[in-house]
Amino acid sequence: MISLKAETIEKIDKLVPRYPTVRSAALPLCHLVQEDLGYLSRESIEWIAERLELQPINIQELVTFYPMLRTEPTGEYHVRVCRTLPCALAGAYQTCRSFEKEFDCKVGHTSEDGLVTLGFVECHADCGKGPVVMVGEDEYTDINPKKAVEMAAKMKSGELSKGL
Amino acid sequence: MSQQETRLIFKHIDEQGYTNDIDCYVKNGGYEQLRKAVTMRPEDICAEVLTSGLRGRGGAGFPAGMKWKFLDRKSGKPIYLICNADESEPGTFKDRQIIHQDPHQLIEGMICTAFAIQAKLAFIYIRGEFFEGYKILERAIEEARKKNFLGDNILGSGYSCDIIVHRGAGAYICGEETGLIESLEGFRANPRIKPPYFPAALGAYQCPTIVNNVETLCDVKHVIEMGGESFAKIGTPGNTGTRIWCVSGHVQKPGYYEFACADITLGQLIYDICGGLKPGRKLKAVIPGGSSSKILRADERFIGKLKDGTEYDWGIEDIPMDFDSLMAVGSMSGSGGVIVMDDTTDMVEALANINYFYAHESCGQCTPCREGVPWMRKVTQRMLDGEAREEDADLLKSIADQIAGRTICAFGEAASWPVQSFIAKFKDEFVEKAQEQAARRKEGKETAETTTLI
Numbered sequence: 001m002i003s004l005k006a007e008t009i010e011k012i013d014k015l016v017p018r019y020p021t022v023r024s025a026a027l028p029l030c031h032l033v034q035e036d037l038g039y040l041s042r043e044s045i046e047w048i049a050e051r052l053e054l055q056p057i058n059i060q061e062l063v064t065f066y067p068m069l070r071t072e073p074t075g076e077y078h079v080r081v082c083r084t085l086p087c088a089l090a091g092a093y094q095t096c097r098s099f100e101k102e103f104d105c106k107v108g109h110t111s112e113d114g115l116v117t118l119g120f121v122e123c124h125a126d127c128g129k130g131p132v133v134m135v136g137e138d139e140y141t142d143i144n145p146k147k148a149v150e151m152a153a154k155m156k157s158g159e160l161s162k163g164l
Numbered sequence: 165m166s167q168q169e170t171r172l173i174f175k176h177i178d179e180q181g182y183t184n185d186i187d188c189y190v191k192n193g194g195y196e197q198l199r200k201a202v203t204m205r206p207e208d209i210c211a212e213v214l215t216s217g218l219r220g221r222g223g224a225g226f227p228a229g230m231k232w233k234f235l236d237r238k239s240g241k242p243i244y245l246i247c248n249a250d251e252s253e254p255g256t257f258k259d260r261q262i263i264h265q266d267p268h269q270l271i272e273g274m275i276c277t278a279f280a281i282q283a284k285l286a287f288i289y290i291r292g293e294f295f296e297g298y299k300i301l302e303r304a305i306e307e308a309r310k311k312n313f314l315g316d317n318i319l320g321s322g323y324s325c326d327i328i329v330h331r332g333a334g335a336y337i338c339g340e341e342t343g344l345i346e347s348l349e350g351f352r353a354n355p356r357i358k359p360p361y362f363p364a365a366l367g368a369y370q371c372p373t374i375v376n377n378v379e380t381l382c383d384v385k386h387v388i389e390m391g392g393e394s395f396a397k398i399g400t401p402g403n404t405g406t407r408i409w410c411v412s413g414h415v416q417k418p419g420y421y422e423f424a425c426a427d428i429t430l431g432q433l434i435y436d437i438c439g440g441l442k443p444g445r446k447l448k449a450v451i452p453g454g455s456s457s458k459i460l461r462a463d464e465r466f467i468g469k470l471k472d473g474t475e476y477d478w479g480i481e482d483i484p485m486d487f488d489s490l491m492a493v494g495s496m497s498g499s500g501g502v503i504v505m506d507d508t509t510d511m512v513e514a515l516a517n518i519n520y521f522y523a524h525e526s527c528g529q530c531t532p533c534r535e536g537v538p539w540m541r542k543v544t545q546r547m548l549d550g551e552a553r554e555e556d557a558d559l560l561k562s563i564a565d566q567i568a569g570r571t572i573c574a575f576g577e578a579a580s581w582p583v584q585s586f587i588a589k590f591k592d593e594f595v596e597k598a599q600e601q602a603a604r605r606k607e608g609k610e611t612a613e614t615t616t617l618i
């Protein structure tokens with residue numbers, strides 16, 4: 001059994017009947033459950049399926065398709081560096097290398113101490129202010145390698161918001 | 165040509181003191197067009213939009229009024245409106261600004277449109293990464309509902325419509341309208357084959373559906389305000405209204421700039437508006453309409469005839485920024501994402517970066533796309549890993565040629581056009597890369613070099 005916050009349940013109960021079909025609520029439910037619990041476990045997937053009278057595979061196939069849905073918890077900080085061409089032209093790969101060095105963690109992985117999960121993302125539609133970096137749900141723009149070092153320090157000290 | 169911005173959609177963007185709440189919007193004349201719209205006959209609004217010549221701002225530039233005409237109204241099934249707020253074409257960053265700074269403009273445009281096509285329900289499909297944008301829209305919709313600008317019996321007109329904000333989850337293919345619809349219905353975003361699945365006939369829930377981009381829907385509000393004929397006077401015939409050019413890459417002042425169609429050339433945009441390139445750098449290439457559009461080389465001459473018969477002989481800086489001119493030079497205005505590259509750019513790296521994106525984003529339904537796009541990525545990556553071959557340029561072109569035109573959705577073209585155009589225009593650099601590596605190999609040196617774009 002998973003235990004969701006009352007607030008999440010309330011949101012779910014409100015949302016489902018608004019759609020012309022229950023199945024349309026599948027992706028929104030994945031988001032809500034993931035936001036509540038941090039990731040989508042086997043049990044969460046089964047719970048969502050049951051709530052929508054679907055089979056677990058119907059949810060599983062979404063989880064494996066949509067990059068934002070995850071089946072494992074992230075580190076305390078979820079750092080995502082936009083690597084697409086406009087940000088790359090602005091130096092995103094150097095920014096990412098700077099994070100890798102600071103956290104001693106390769107992009108695509110979680111640091112051993114569990115502090116950060118570092119990942120690439122594709123264009124976040126703010127290319128005029130690249131390199132763009134997301135920390136949780138918070139967006140940071142114009143992050144050059146030097147600013148990345150500063151951000152990393154604030155994550156290590158716990159000063160920076162986790163953007164949850 | 166003037167160089168004054170014409171701020172229609174972006175009138176209040178970045179304006180001091182302008183806030184994104186409903187009071188500020190109403191104070192600035194907001195929702196007046198909706199008041200007007202609900203007193204009009206829906207078919208008259210559709211006629212105005214057709215007269216306006218408004219073309220879609222999401223990428224393909226299809227006339228909105230024409231699309232609405234294709235709606236299957238005889239089926240007796242409910243009609244749906246979907247706003248495409250997936251904004252994920254690399255280099256595009258205009259819809260985000262509308263959503264963040266002027267969400268009520270979008271809502272007003274949407275309800276006007278919904279009324280015009282008599283939609284039963286409307287959706288905003290917003291990309292999952294727009295966390296803040298999602299919250300802003302949810303709040304704005306509640307504000308609008310309280311004032312009866314949406315919901316039941318809107319402004320006493322007898323017409324009712326609600327808007328549901330639906331979040332994507334990080335897949336670019338959800339921007340393709342039929343992939344979007346699959347996603348909205350709770351499935352993987354596997355695009356549908358057209359025909360028969362043209363949204364206007366068989367869209368969401370197999371019902372007639374109109375999908376329009378955020379900017380297009382905002383334009384509808386302005387068409388109602390000024391009338392189709394006046395709107396059509398902005399820009400040039402066939403290229404009406406304004407475009408928001410999102411300039412990124414190697415310019416001094418990247419950003420978004422709104423101009424009447426054809427009011428500005430690519431050269432003016434880069435040098436006068438965006439402050440030119442960094443000192444000492446020279447322009448090398450421009451991708452004018454999002455990463456899928458074909459690249460233009462700075463020293464090319466573009467010679468030909470426009471649709472209306474006028475002959476042109478342009479350098480890259482002379483190209484007027486509008487739908488048809490960019491089409492004429494073999495590219496497209498697409499989503500308005502202008503990516504500028506100076507002479508420090510390594511073209512193999514730039515293409516490798518683009519290929520990485522498309523390989524990551526293929527939905528995997530069609531064999532040419534699923535197999536071919538990652539293959540192109542592998543080839544460009546291998547070239548940068550120090551194993552470039554002189555024949556790689558031809559190999560890349562041949563793979564791309566076998567994808568474009570052979571797939572369910574236009575992603576196949578979107579992924580092939582960059583490769584085809586990079587090879588057509590910069591083949592020498594791909595061949596040189598192999599030759600340089602061969603020379604280094606002979607000297608017993610490491611063949612791979614440090615890269616900056618991948």
Ligand SMILES: Cc1cc2nc3c(=O)[nH]c(=O)nc-3n(C[C@H](O)[C@H](O)[C@H](O)COP(=O)(O)O)c2cc1C
Pocket residue numbers: 219220221222223224225226228248249250251252253336337338339340341342375376377378380381573574575578
């Ligand atoms: C691969 C692909 C991605 C697309 N991404 C977007 C997008 O992010 N936003 C958008 O508005 N249109 C996108 N489109 C275009 C839509 O399919 C559709 O044509 C558009 O939303 C229609 O609106 P419009 O006529 O107002 O432009 C994409 C198309 C393709 C083939």
Ligand code: SF4
Pocket residue numbers: 337354355525526527528529530531533534571572573574575576
């Ligand atoms: S072209 Fe690619 S993205 Fe489009 S349906 Fe086929 S496999 Fe999917």
Ligand code: FES
Pocket residue numbers: 082083084085086087088122123124125126127130132254255256
């Ligand atoms: S490329 Fe990074 S935000 Fe667009």
